[in-house]
Amino acid sequence: xxxxxxxxxxxxxxxxxxxxxxxxxxxxxxxxxxxxxxxxxxxxxxxxxxxxxxxxxxxxxxxxxxxxxxxxxxxxxxxxxxxxxxxxxxxxxxxxxxxxxxxxxxxxxxxxxxxxxxxxxxxxxxxxxxxxxxxxxxxxxxxxxxxxxxxxxxxxxxxxxxxxxxxxxxxxxxxxxxxxxxxxxxxxxxxxxxxxxxxxxxxxxxxxxxxxxxxxxxxxxxxxxxxxxxxxxxxxxxxxxxxxxxxxxxxxxxxxxxxxxxxxxxxxxxxxxxxxxxxxxxxxxxxxxxxxxxxxxxxxxxxxxxxxxxxxxxxxxxxxxxxxxxxxxxxxxxxxxxxxxxxxxxxxxxxxxxxxxxxxxxxxxxxxxxxxxxxxxxxxxxxxxxxxxxxxxxxxxxxxxxxxxxxxxxxxxxxxxxxxxxxxxxxx
Amino acid sequence: xxxxxxxxxxxxxxxxxxxxxxxxxxxxxxxxxxxxxxxxxxxxxxxxxxxxxxxxxxxxxxxxxxxxxxxxxxxxxxxxxxxxxxxxxxxxxxxxxxxxxxxxxxxxxxxxxxxxxxxxxxxxxxxxxxxxxxxxxxxxxxxxxxxxxxxxxxxxxxxxxxxxxxxxxxxxxxxxxxxxxxxxxxxxxxxxxxxxxxxxxxxxxxxxxxxxxxxxxxxxxxxxxxxxxxxxxxxxxxxxxxxxxxxxxxxxxxxxxxxxxxxxxxxxxxxxxxxxxxxxxxxxxxxxxxxxxxxxxxxxxxxxxxxxxxxxxxxxxxxxxxxxxxxxxxxxxxxxxxxxxxxxxxxxxxxxxxxxxxxxxxxxxxxxxxxxxxxxxxxxxxxxxxxxxxxxxxxxxxxxxxxxxxxxxxxxxxxxxxxxxxxxxxxx
Numbered sequence: 128x129x130x131x132x133x134x135x136x137x138x139x140x141x142x143x144x145x146x147x148x149x150x151x152x153x154x155x156x157x158x159x160x161x162x163x164x165x166x167x168x169x170x171x172x173x174x175x176x177x178x179x180x181x182x183x184x185x186x187x188x189x190x191x192x193x194x195x196x197x198x199x200x201x202x203x204x205x206x207x208x209x210x211x212x213x214x215x216x217x218x219x220x221x222x223x224x225x226x227x228x229x230x231x232x233x234x235x236x237x238x239x240x241x242x243x244x245x246x247x248x249x250x251x252x253x254x255x256x257x258x259x260x261x262x263x264x265x266x267x268x269x270x271x272x273x274x275x276x277x278x279x280x281x282x283x284x285x286x287x288x289x290x291x292x293x294x295x296x297x298x299x300x301x302x303x304x305x306x307x308x309x310x311x312x313x314x315x316x317x318x319x320x321x322x323x324x325x326x327x328x329x330x331x332x333x334x335x336x337x338x339x340x341x342x343x344x345x346x347x348x349x350x351x352x353x354x355x356x357x358x359x360x361x362x363x364x365x366x367x368x369x370x371x372x373x374x375x376x377x378x379x380x381x382x383x384x385x386x387x388x389x390x391x392x393x394x395x396x397x398x399x400x401x402x403x404x405x406x407x408x409x410x411x412x413x414x415x416x417x418x419x420x421x422x423x424x425x426x427x428x429x430x431x432x433x434x435x436x437x438x439x440x441x442x443x444x445x446x447x448x449x450x451x452x453x454x455x456x457x458x459x460x461x462x463x464x465x466x467x468x469x470x471x472x473x474x475x476x477x478x479x480x481x482x483x484x485x486x487x488x489x490x491x492x493x494x495x496x497x498x499x500x501x502x503x504x505x506x507x508x509x510x511x512x513x514x515x516x517x518x519x520x521x522x523x524x525x526x527x528x529x530x531x532x533x534x535x536x537x538x539x540x541x542x543x544x545x546x547x548x549x550x551x552x553x554x555x
Numbered sequence: 556x557x558x559x560x561x562x563x564x565x566x567x568x569x570x571x572x573x574x575x576x577x578x579x580x581x582x583x584x585x586x587x588x589x590x591x592x593x594x595x596x597x598x599x600x601x602x603x604x605x606x607x608x609x610x611x612x613x614x615x616x617x618x619x620x621x622x623x624x625x626x627x628x629x630x631x632x633x634x635x636x637x638x639x640x641x642x643x644x645x646x647x648x649x650x651x652x653x654x655x656x657x658x659x660x661x662x663x664x665x666x667x668x669x670x671x672x673x674x675x676x677x678x679x680x681x682x683x684x685x686x687x688x689x690x691x692x693x694x695x696x697x698x699x700x701x702x703x704x705x706x707x708x709x710x711x712x713x714x715x716x717x718x719x720x721x722x723x724x725x726x727x728x729x730x731x732x733x734x735x736x737x738x739x740x741x742x743x744x745x746x747x748x749x750x751x752x753x754x755x756x757x758x759x760x761x762x763x764x765x766x767x768x769x770x771x772x773x774x775x776x777x778x779x780x781x782x783x784x785x786x787x788x789x790x791x792x793x794x795x796x797x798x799x800x801x802x803x804x805x806x807x808x809x810x811x812x813x814x815x816x817x818x819x820x821x822x823x824x825x826x827x828x829x830x831x832x833x834x835x836x837x838x839x840x841x842x843x844x845x846x847x848x849x850x851x852x853x854x855x856x857x858x859x860x861x862x863x864x865x866x867x868x869x870x871x872x873x874x875x876x877x878x879x880x881x882x883x884x885x886x887x888x889x890x891x892x893x894x895x896x897x898x899x900x901x902x903x904x905x906x907x908x909x910x911x912x913x914x915x916x917x918x919x920x921x922x923x924x925x926x927x928x929x930x931x932x933x934x935x936x937x938x939x940x941x942x943x944x945x946x947x948x949x950x951x952x953x954x955x956x957x958x959x960x961x962x963x964x965x966x967x968x969x970x971x972x973x974x975x976x977x978x979x980x981x982x983x
Contacts, residue, residue, distance in 0.1 A: 144595040146586025147768060149579055158574025167572040168607060170600035319670050322629050341629045342570050413849025414842035417863045421841025424917050424950055432869035434862055435845045441860035441903060489852050517663055522852055
């Protein structure tokens with residue numbers, strides 16, 4: 128029950144090698160296996176090529192080998208033949224499978240082609256895994272306590288086969304050890320600065336048998352804690368929870384969520400809980416901030432709308448920015464960011480507003496205001512605050528990082544206003 | 556010059572094995588290599604684990620091995636150490652790289668940490684590949700005519716390194732056979748309908764030694780023509796050009812560009828050429844349309860700004876939609892879409908405007924206006940036109956497809972107004 132159970136994934140298909148299809152099957156399977164405590168140690172992707180498929184099978188040394196793809200009815204699908212050669216068996220017509228294929232076609236009101244019926248030709252020496260969504264059956268080979276399972280590459284057929292049959296059966300047969308993954312989402316510091324800030328905490332993880340990975344993404348760093356324990360699940364969960372608690376105590380203002388949380392959804396929940404509303408005035412983020420807010424289902428409960436004031440004429444006409452302020456301070460300035468936030472909040476009558484103005488690049492930078500200089504302002508019941516940031520990278524990255532920073536300033540302001548501690552990065 | 560050049564991709568990172576990150580790097584690299592005639596035969600994904608990384612290096616038998624990931628400044632990044640052991644060399648501090656890292660931090664107004672500077676510690680016996688976008692350098696090892704290139708796993712850093720340095724250098728060193736790829740970008744028809752429309756043309760490609768791939772993406776279908784010839788490059792180019800010309804003659808209104816063109820950039824060029832300006836009024840697209848327009852460098856020459864009128868109050872206050880029109884027709888209607896476009900065009904004083912209003916879901920659908928119902932309007936010098944679409948998929952997909960359709964309606968209107976033929980999909 129407590130040993131380390133390992134898996135190899137073998138993904139078959141020319142389309143995966145030339146970049147026509149992204150290998151989402153492997154990431155889905157890796158996530159599912161991790162959830163039941165089976166550790167994927169390697170993914171091998173090869174084309175519809177007998178030599179390469181055979182080599183991938185031969186080189187796999189793990190307890191479980193999950194194979195996807197190459198089971199279609201066309202000539203380029205050769206996985207079955209390679210499996211027969213590898214396991215020293217041959218194809219036989221499975222009457223039950225043939226009848227199931229005929230029944231599927233009857234339901235669709237069509238007659239099966241001979242190519243469809245050959246999908247009932249399966250290795251003599253394997254357990255057939257039923258496919259409730261298509262005509263290509265799965266094949267399960269067991270040799271010396273190791274397991275090879277071949278499945279179709281069509282995602283929804285494979286998902287169903289894995290969920291309904293393969294995963295429960297693997298758990299029953301191999302009973303993998305306890306495994307715990309937690310992913311803590313942070314924003315506000317880059318990878319290196321964050322690593323320095325939590326270095327002492329990180330050094331203490333090993334004693335608890337926990338490993339840490341930094342997963343940077345524009346505007347955020349995800350911290351993944353993992354433990355593959357020999358102990359019982361509850362004890363492992365508790366070990367990880369203790370370290371997560373310690374991390375929260377160490378960097379409370381940098382953590383905005385966990386797992387699959389998105390910053391825009393976290394902000395949305397905070398607004399919803401308070402019955403507050405939001406409006407936006409975007410210059411350099413050009414609509415990205417609004418797009419993020421509206422990507423959350425149900426956002427109309429708190430999001431009223433916004434203005435993209437790309438040209439100065441719009442800043443003046445729609446947001447009431449005085450012309451002499453633009454001339455004197457420049458569009459990228461604290462004064463203009465604050466007036467944009469106040470202007471849209473007044474015009475749309477919301478509890479909160481956020482404004483951005485900056486130099487997204489690649490052109491438009493000056494020595495005083497280089498590309499990546501962005502002012503962000505948040506206006507609310509207690510007035511307006513602004514923050515100046517410098518964001519690195521291409522135009523797309525400056526926009527993405529600015530949008531993340533703007534959402535985070537709103538998040539911290541919402542929390543800070545309720546006495547949840549100091550708000551760093553307030554002004555520069 | 557005409558021999559088969561093969562590649563292995565080695566992707567490193569625990570996050571790839573547990574499904575936290577999809578391996579888009581490998582598909583991007585496979586596509587780029589295919590473009591220059593290098594055939595990827597295998598992708599191996601392993602965790603941040605010295606034994607598995609070493610094994611992947613040892614088992615690779617191809618001319619080229621491209622390695623990504625594990626080059627960050629934190630403790631879980633071990634690729635450099637493994638490469639040193641594999642190639643029998645050791646790390647030395649590269650003064651030039653250190654100075655470049657210090658310069659990057661100076662630009663950002665910060666001091667580098669010691670962890671950042673250790674990224675200048677690189678194998679003594681390799682060619683350093685500069686990283687213009689980050690602090691982790693690439694490393695190029697050559698042994699007995701074979702090439703191993705290690706790059707960071709951060710996509711945009713790797714893309715730049717591949718495009719600017721690795722691909723041209725591989726082509727120079729290994730000179731793959733003649734290869735021609737052309738990718739034609741279409742929008743307005745789904746994959747099956749498009750295939751039916753161009754079926755006769757497609758049947759004629761084989762005689763010219765050209766293969767065709769359909770690459771669907773939300774709101775567009777890319778058509779990739781490929782030929783791997785032993786003939787001279789000019790003749791191969793001409794063969795493909797003839798078929799591209801025939802395709803243009805067949806579906807002129809569906810083709811909006813080629814290669815890496817983006818619809819928003821195509822529309823931007825059309826506006827720029829005419830000296831025209833644009834404003835937007837977005838409801839269901841929620842800022843995505845504006846975000847796309849402003850993702851194009853230099854867009855301030857034609858884009859003035861927009862209004863995200865998520866709540867009906869904003870539609871009334873900012874765009875002058877009469878309250879009784881909203882009550883009578885509903886917010887998702889031809890009348891409201893047209894008034895939104897006219898309203899924002901008048902308010903911001905632009906040549907053109909585009910408006911969207913629809914049901915993005917997952918909630919809010921009705922039997923008459925199910926989720927995915929979207930009205931798009933374009934207003935310009937000759938008045939306003941509107942188009943109703945039904946877009947399938949999740950909320951994100953409805954938003955993405957609506958934004959593509961809105962851009963395309965503007966594109967066709969801009970072209971149609973100059974007599975470039977009929978404008979399909981005009982109204983329903």
